[in-house]
Amino acid sequence: MELHQAFLYLALILFLGRLFGEISEYFGIPAVLGEILVGLILGPSLLGVVPPDQTLKLLAELGIILLLFQIGLEADFDQIRKVGLQAFLVAVIGALLPLALGFLATRYLWGWNSLTALFAGGTLAATSIGITVRLLKDLGILEHKSSQVVLAAAVIDDILGVLLLSALYEFAQSQVLQWKTLAKLSIHLFTFFLLAPIFAHLLALLINYFSEKLGSLNFAPGTVIALIFFMAYLSHQFGAPEILGAFTGGLAFSRRFVVPFAVSLRVSKETIHRVQGLIEPLVFVLTPIFFVYIGLGLDFRAFSFSSQFLGLLGILTFLALLSKTAAGLAVRGSWRDKFLVGVAMVPRGEVGLIFAEFGKISGVFNPETYALLVTTVALTTLAAPLALKFMLAKGRPLHYPSSPL
Secondary structure (H helix, E strand, O other): OOHHHHHHHHHHHHHHHHHHHHHHHHOOOOHHHHHHHHHHHHOOOOOOOOOOOHHHHHHHHHHHHHHHHHHHHHOOHHHHHHOHHHHHHHHHHHHHHHHHHHHHHHHHHOOOOHHHHHHHHHHHHOOOHHHHHHHHHHOOOOOOHHHHHHHHHHHHHHHHHHHHHHHHHHHHHHOOOOHHHHHHHHHHHHHHHHHHHHHHHHHHHHHHHHHHHHOOOOHHHHHHHHHHHHHHHHHHHOOOOHHHHHHHHHHHHOOOOOEOOEOOOOOOHHHHHHHHHHHHHHHHHHHHHHHHHHHHOOOHHHOOOOHHHHHHHHHHHHHHHHHHHHHHHHOOOOHHHHHHHHHHOOOOHHHHHHHHHHHHHOOOOOHHHHHHHHHHHHHHHHHHHHHHHHHHHHOOOOOOOOOOO
């Protein structure tokens, strides 16, 4: 893509993404749906005027990385710790149940081979943490305890997704499950999430120290962005998604985060407010690019919507919705709370698309199978925001018992 074209595409994406997002909110629909719709309109599904190239992908990744940092900054670390067991159960059930149902349905009802069926189940097992947290934020319920369960579960789900994708891809290449490789990756991920928040917090304290010594908060903005990018890089080096590194960086800056045996070491309120003031406008501008980019990556014109295709799509989408929603049963609270948590885990988004893409690259998915799974991912991504918005409009505010499991 030439530079002048990139400017034109960004102008279209930023203007239309903001416009459709605001129109969606005006009609009571989460803004994320309006932004994805812009991608469908500008992309190959309709007009085909904006290609989903590497330049836009980089900006989209920057947007979602900054969003996850902001979420970590605003997250209640103590509350996440309290709901940790509930979140773990939601994540495990929400990963294993779709994997099992997707595998059984495609293997024994439709006769797919075992590897293709496993990849199909893996695609259904993913949850998009980016879409989930943006959805909770748009709906104004990010501070609720149930949202903290969803947030922690989505993080754990991403970790499980990385392990599952790695195992399936290795199996597709060698027809042998590489247990040593999987164990090594598991150790790397565990080490990262054990040490990364503490390491990032020490860096945050260093930034805070220099800001105070220099007598200027202007030192903070550039160095905080550097910290976010470094944590994203470090996360990738350990085998975890970059967005999870940004999330741990946000947690490290939170006033609620403390280093064990050094609870007095906290970042000052002035520095945190400065960081929040920096991040919010960047997130506001860049995050919509990510959701527009998701729409750009879908090409519905290439799909053959035959009666058989639509039948398989209906069954697979139903299983995708049912299996993730059922994960909410692990949550303490009313049936409505359980259902809300389960629905919030439904969106597959970019994570599901990555699974489908790996299935296509490795030769496991033929074009029709790939189209079927991509359409299922798209439907779950669109269905969850509408369902949550409808449920919240009809009922009382979310409530959660204060005591953890």
